[in-house]
Amino acid sequence: GESVGLHLPTLSVQEGDNSIINCAYSNSASDYFIWYKQESGKGPQFIIDIRSNMDKRQGQRVTVLLNKTVKHLSLQIAATQPGDSAVYFCAENMHRDSNYQLIWGAGTKLIIKP
């Protein structure tokens, strides 16, 4: 079935190191992908997005890579800081039955070690 999933439920990273969070998606027709960050007690917060006609997009300290060949999405966070501790979700915008729907991954919890 259609799904967006994450390879690792928890990722522990040393402060200052780079973090890479991975996501697999199954619908090759999806044309838009998004990463969100959710801190404890808060709603998800937009980080970065990418359209299917691109394979890389950079933001401030974050980079999203899209590999359509293997249907894989990753979020790279440079120089990880304590404030990056959160659960990270990927989502794909799927067009189905004349509808658009965001399909969300299960989330990866990022833990920053001091």
Added chain:
Amino acid sequence: KAGVTQTPRYLIKTRGQQVTLSCSPISGHRSVSWYQQTPGQGLQFLFEYFSETQRNKGNFPGRFSGRQFSNSRSEMNVSTLELGDSALYLCASSLIVGGSAEAFFGQGTRLTVV
């Protein structure tokens, strides 16, 4: 600019009752989407409203319904509550419909069904 506001923040209801949740989007945003978030299922899309019309719908039973008013404020209703309806209900607003743009989330309403 004020963010997305959801009320109430917390609710405790009994099985069989019904509940109404409210969401006020960011000023100027006409799209409002609703999600259910549980530890086991992650973020599940409920429905999206744009200009007072339901534009997209997820795979939830008819007990879950919503509406949007002319000022873009939205309400979500769950009738005949079940224990499994206990979850964090999130609302997100966006400038356009269809999930192809950044969405801004509220802090959610934590519903507990006993």
